[in-house]
Amino acid sequence: MIVDLHTHTIASGHGTRDTIADMAKAAAARGMAVLGITDHGPATCGAASASYFMNLGSAPRERCGVAVLYGAEVSILEGGALDLPDSVLARLDYVIASMHMPPRRRSRGSLTSGTAESNTADYLKAMENPFVRVIGHCDNSQFPADYERIVSAAAKNGVIMEINNASLIPGGWHQIPGISNEDNYRRLLALCREQRVKILISSDSHGNRHIGEAPLAEALVRELQYPEELIVNRHPEMVLNGA
Ligand SMILES: [Zn+2]
Numbered sequence: 001m002i003v004d005l006h007t008h009t010i011a012s013g014h015g016t017r018d019t020i021a022d023m024a025k026a027a028a029a030r031g032m033a034v035l036g037i038t039d040h041g042p043a044t045c046g047a048a049s050a051s052y053f054m055n056l057g058s059a060p061r062e063r064c065g066v067a068v069l070y071g072a073e074v075s076i077l078e079g080g081a082l083d084l085p086d087s088v089l090a091r092l093d094y095v096i097a098s099m100h101m102p103p104r105r106r107s108r109g110s111l112t113s114g115t116a117e118s119n120t121a122d123y124l125k126a127m128e129n130p131f132v133r134v135i136g137h138c139d140n141s142q143f144p145a146d147y148e149r150i151v152s153a154a155a156k157n158g159v160i161m162e163i164n165n166a167s168l169i170p171g172g173w174h175q176i177p178g179i180s181n182e183d184n185y186r187r188l189l190a191l192c193r194e195q196r197v198k199i200l201i202s203s204d205s206h207g208n209r210h211i212g213e214a215p216l217a218e219a220l221v222r223e224l225q226y227p228e229e230l231i232v233n234r235h236p237e238m239v240l241n242g243a
């Protein structure tokens with residue numbers, strides 16, 4: 001991919017020790033046009049505080065010939081609030097909002113968290129925040145949700161739905177036994193197509209190893225012949241002008 005807008009550095013507190021400079025070098029070596037850095041918001045264990053995100057505004061907009069955008073992957077908390085205040089989100093290039101456990105809690109005796117009703121309400125509330133541009137990995141089977149209502153809200157609010165490669169890797173973090181995240185994405189993509197909702201394919205690479213790589217997500221989107229004009233990754237100029 002020439003555009004990857006969901007990647008994590010050492011500032012996310014887990015999964016890598018790579019810095020933004022390490023990430024940009026790898027993106028340049030792969031011939032990428034746009035690299036988006038989206039570290040986890042502070043509710044995720046070990047992640048950076050608000051001051052890290054505040055300071056991204058003074059970071060270079062281009063590194064190693066690659067355009068670098070600075071965002072955040074915030075967590076949607078129980079009740080639908082986000083783990084960074086609007087005053088910080090306003091200073092970022094874009095915001096991906098996703099559900100993670102923790103901070104969301106596992107339901108008693110279950111591998112899942114919340115109900116489809118409560119999770120959907122929280123996604124909808126997050127999408128009402130004007131700084132949220134993308135909903136991340138809502139295929140995650142740990143957080144059952146009503147995709148029809150989510151996609152309708154995405155269409156209404158102009159929010160992009162992410163197709164996350166890490167979600168599709170067998171045995172990945174976002175899965176529970178007996179539920180196929182690929183099936184979840186097939187349902188989601190069918191609804192997105194009906195409502196002409198834009199999608200973002202991403203690696204969710206923690207560190208530089210998988211930047212620009214999303215083979216499973218790409219294969220699914222190609223198989224379903226999702227309209228190219230609705231795939232944000234195909235349009236770097238659109239991304240740089242605020243997709
Ligand atoms: Zn995530």
Ligand SMILES: [Zn+2]
Nearest residue numbers: 006008073204
């Ligand atoms: Zn992520």
